[in-house]
Amino acid sequence: MSGFSLNWLALREAADDRARHADLRRAFLDALPPSPTLIDLGSGTGSTARALDITDARWILTDNDPVLLKEAARLIPEAATLHADLATDLETMLSRQADAITASALFDLVSEDWIARFARAAQGRIVYAALTYDGGEAWEPAHPADLAIARAFDTHQQRDKGFGPAVGPMGASVLTRALEAEGYTVTLAPSPWRLDQARDGTLMTALADGVAAAAVEAGCEQTEAQDWLDARRNASRCTIGHLDLLAVQG
Template identity: 35%
Template sequence: MSEPEFSPEWLAVREHADAASRAARLLLLLRPHLVRSPDAADPGPGRAHPAAPPLVIRDLGCGTGAMGRWLAGRLPGPQKWILHDRDPELLARAVTGFDGPAEDGGTVTVVAERRDVTLLSAAELAGTSLVTASALLDLLTAEEVDRLAGACAGSGTPALLTLSVAGRVTLDPADPLDGDIAAAFDAHQRRSTGGRRLLGPDATAAATASFEGRGAVVHTLPSPWRLGAADAALTAEWLRGWVGAACEQRPELAPAAEAYLRRRLEACEAGELRVVVQHDDLLALPAGGAGR
């Protein structure tokens, strides 16, 4: 997989909105399926039992570690997080910026592993309690998503995959060019690049089919960004990227899009623009029930 570059600045500006948007209700369904590594052998009479083993959580495409900062304190500890990303700078930031403790005060430890997350196998996931990712599924191909589902199903590992783009954006007040920009952006998200055809807004449906085809129980909930006057910095950055991707896909939009972006940024700066960007969160629970 050739992963796109994301700047630490962009990841930082969106972290608060991401945290506010994730569907925390899915954690209630996840908890009974979290399995820790097997306990050590009984040490024998008169000897102390070892501490409980940690949950082992793999964060795919971790970026600066925002998913871990959101999730670690919502799960009981102890926890061992294995952070995966292609970008060494982001991995370094993720490790140093990781927060603890766990929900119950348990210790949270972190290790980094630079690798292609689409090539994880069921054997490599053995002993993993949870696979998680944020804003990743829509950047994958159908084959890569299917491979991930196969690895999780083969190892009996739950997967919590959040903030996949859904292809639905609402801006208030509306503008006649909204629909054209949105359609071009969605086409850009589904583009072919480097021999890979990205899923974009089709990612949640594709992942659901892949996991369910292997017997997993899949739950999805919306996780929209709801951006208002207090989110002007994020809204402005999102607008530039949204319009820029649309024009990259359909260059003939550029003349009208330049004026459109100017109008939208002016409204954003004045606190007059409201934006809802729809995402989906997906929880895939392995066949076999709680505790597998």
């Protein structure tokens, strides 16, 4: 099990969908052959497949959480769902025939070594890695504890999530370097969440809960985190930075 709940993934899906960089998404779709086969790593319930909505695609969705995979199979019955621990089974998974490899909100969880393994095993296939957290976090109105909370959260982001010490906010740049070293041409584009209370209040509350809990685990004072969290219940807006990446060989 991964610790990513069905509820959290469902809550973030609409915000993710809005945030994906439209031109990069279009460039990825244009680069695919007809009736492509795609492997989605850390698929959760299959939000990447739903967001890309590719005609005649053959999706292979892979994750180590059986609950999320079961939901993916229910939501996208035509996709293949494969249970795998990508920390150990990455090369086996990527030895499958596929035209492209996708991932969303995964590359901040993994380690630099794992990314180097990934880039080698990608073997020239198109890579589309969306929504990698980049460390940007801005809440409105501002609160005196914003900086302390953001620093503690980023420290927590770099803890081992099962793949070795996590790259956290450096995920997209580490992935860029690793893919370029394997001969890829890489394009990065911003894909921030732009949340506002009226539309995204439930997601903002869940996000603030998660950020505060992670900050406390990373050493932030409980009272400071609680004060910040209380204020965040009334936040009007929040921006969370992400990067989307498209990599093609040559």
